[in-house]
Amino acid sequence: MPVLTLDELREHARQRLPGPVWDFIEGGSGDEHTLRAGEAAYRELCLRPRVLVDVADPDCALELLGTPLASPFGVAPMAYHRLVHPQGETATAEGTARAGALLVVGMFASRPLEDIASAGGPRWLQVYWLRRRDALAGLVDRAEAAGFGALMLTVDAPQVARRRRDVRNAFALPADVTAVNLDPGLTERTHRATAGSSGIEAHAREQFDPTLTWDDLSWLRERTRLPLVLKGVLTAEDARIAVECGVDALVVSNHGGRQLDRAVPALQALPEVVASVPESCPVLIDGGVRSGADAAIALALGARAVLVGRPVLWGLAHAGAEGVGQVLGLLRSELLETMALSGCPSLAGLGPTAVSRRPPLRDHPWPPSHGEPSRTASTTSGGLR
Ligand SMILES: Cc1cc2nc3c(=O)[nH]c(=O)nc-3n(C[C@H](O)[C@H](O)[C@H](O)COP(=O)(O)O)c2cc1C
Numbered sequence: 319m320p321v322l323t324l325d326e327l328r329e330h331a332r333q334r335l336p337g338p339v340w341d342f343i344e345g346g347s348g349d350e351h352t353l354r355a356g357e358a359a360y361r362e363l364c365l366r367p368r369v370l371v372d373v374a375d376p377d378c379a380l381e382l383l384g385t386p387l388a389s390p391f392g393v394a395p396m397a398y399h400r401l402v403h404p405q406g407e408t409a410t411a412e413g414t415a416r417a418g419a420l421l422v423v424g425m426f427a428s429r430p431l432e433d434i435a436s437a438g439g440p441r442w443l444q445v446y447w448l449r450r451r452d453a454l455a456g457l458v459d460r461a462e463a464a465g466f467g468a469l470m471l472t473v474d475a476p477q478v479a480r481r482r483r484d485v486r487n488a489f490a491l492p493a494d495v496t497a498v499n500l501d502p503g504l505t506e507r508t509h510r511a512t513a514g515s516s517g518i519e520a521h522a523r524e525q526f527d528p529t530l531t532w533d534d535l536s537w538l539r540e541r542t543r544l545p546l547v548l549k550g551v552l553t554a555e556d557a558r559i560a561v562e563c564g565v566d567a568l569v570v571s572n573h574g575g576r577q578l579d580r581a582v583p584a585l586q587a588l589p590e591v592v593a594s595v596p597e598s599c600p601v602l603i604d605g606g607v608r609s610g611a612d613a614a615i616a617l618a619l620g621a622r623a624v625l626v627g628r629p630v631l632w633g634l635a636h637a638g639a640e641g642v643g644q645v646l647g648l649l650r651s652e653l654l655e656t657m658a659l660s661g662c663p664s665l666a667g668l669g670p671t672a673v674s675r676r677p678p679l680r681d682h683p684w685p686p687s688h689g690e691p692s693r694t695a696s697t698t699s700g701g702l703r
């Protein structure tokens with residue numbers, strides 16, 4: 319039986335993976351309030367389909383910071399893909415390349431950057447700000463040499479939040495899963511949990527530099543010619559500062575509910591961020607995207623692309639590269655169907671008037687004011703207000 323939904327893949331993955339690994343992937347921080355709210359936010363919105371539009375040839379290809387993509391989907395950066403499949407990130411890279419989607423490789427990847435790059439698809443590298451600045455610099459140089467198209471700095475994790483599932487499970491990495499792109503001395507801590515702390519949390523406390531401020535960004539900005547993307551921005555205020563600091567793109571994200579619990583759902587924060595940056599600064603989003611319709615809603619509200627996290631690991635656990643390809647292929651075909659059936663055959667035509675909500679989420683100016691209103695969008699008096 320072919321897999322028809324992401325939920326089916328999730329069930330397959332759950333059956334295959336050890337409980338503590340499943341919990342590490344699926345879990346969130348604190349009471350997991352933000353984790354649940356991230357997905358729920360999409361269900362509170364509806365599409366406003368327009369009719370009698372020629373939708374014979376819907377098109378969702380785009381270029382993002384110079385990277386051509388067959389669809390506006392990317393794999394969110396996630397650590398340690400070898401936790402769920404022996405080939406880890408190289409299998410993820412193959413499946414993602416086949417789908418023509420973007421792969422954001424995590425700093426804590428469990429396969430070498432150069433091997434991941436050999437799949438040939440569009441790829442960016444995510445980094446955390448380490449106390450060991452030389453380790454960060456070394457990785458940036460390797461990413462440039464291996465043809466990575468952008469650098470994504472995650473800024474919502476000055477420390478790794480307490481994830482109670484991992485504490486209960488005393489979660490630590492198995493000996494054969496390591497962050498192979500970093501000096502072993504930097505990551506040995508991930509293999510030992512202590513009372514009250516997972517190996518991941520304890521490792522991050524030792525290695526992540528919580529003193530990072532906007533002033534430090536210039537070091538990274540000057541260190542690389544790659545476009546710089548900040549991941550984990552949730553407010554208009556920070557979006558504006560980021561642009562002033564020379565950041566090229568933003569990811570509106572609460573880390574999939576794994577960092578600040580009670581943080582605002584990414585979808586709710588999206589409009590104020592989009593409204594605060596120039597059109598030249600693409601805004602991406604992640605967290606809780608589970609269907610092509612979810613993606614269409616995010617794109618309509620101004621996201622230029624959508625990153626997907628956990629579902630990619632479900633696909634990888636279930637069927638390696640093939641499973642990753644299934645996840646991204648399913649999302650792309652659902653998005654194209656949604657675009658056709660809502661009378662928006664192009665990404666440019668997918669604007670805020672394609673979405674309806676009740677009650678109002680918040681009182682920022684609406685709609686976000688970017689771009690030429692599309693023909694379909696401009697002739698309506700409804701939409702999200
Ligand atoms: C197992 C796992 C590991 C993750 N590791 C990282 C990481 O190393 N760096 C990072 O910036 N985000 C990391 N994230 C967060 C994702 O990039 C992303 O923000 C989140 O998973 C999106 O939500 P979704 O899973 O609902 O799609 C991780 C998420 C998961 C589930």
Ligand SMILES: O=C(O)C(=O)c1ccccc1
Binds near residue numbers: 397426475518522573
């Ligand atoms: O970012 C995360 O969510 C995460 O789980 C992680 C994994 C390895 C190192 C740091 C954070």
